[in-house]
Amino acid sequence: MVSAPIANFCGSEIQFSDTADHFSECVEHHAFSTYDKFIKLEGDKLKTLPAPEVAVKYYTSGDLYLFDEFQTARPPNSRRPKIENLYDVFLNIRDDEAEHCKTMKACQTPGNLRSPHSYPDASLEDDSGSVVDQSDCIGIVDGLKKSVSQIEIKAE
Secondary structure, three states: OOOOHHHHHHHHHHHOHHHHHHHHHHHHHHHHHHHHHHHHHHHHHHHHOOOOHHHHHHHHHOOOOOHHOOOOOOOOOOOOOOOOOOHHHHHHHHHHHHHHHHHHHHHOOOOOOOOHOOOOOOOOOOOOOOOOOOHOOOOOOHHHHHHHHHHHHHHH
């Protein structure tokens, strides 16, 4: 049986997809901030610990096509993280969360949403690094208002 919160989220995704994508962006931003704080607090200790083999394999080997495909703000093959210790693992997880924020923001952009790698122009260089703009994560009520106002505009 599906829990009520999951059912509600799925229902809101269908009815208010921009709001649901915005909510996901805010969740990813929170994850980014949490990892960032942890790295700053425990960075010295993490640098002395080895990276788990599974993390090394995930970031450096195998089929990296999907890894590239989900980097919405970078050209293919531009992000190849180094994994030398546990610090690098958490740094890369944090950077993944930043990429997820960018993907969720892109999902809120009206129009044709295509893979950034399907465009012939390779000038998709990400100049923001891993910084995530907090101002984009407005409250859920403001997100709903925005979605409703967009529906009203489309109806006119």
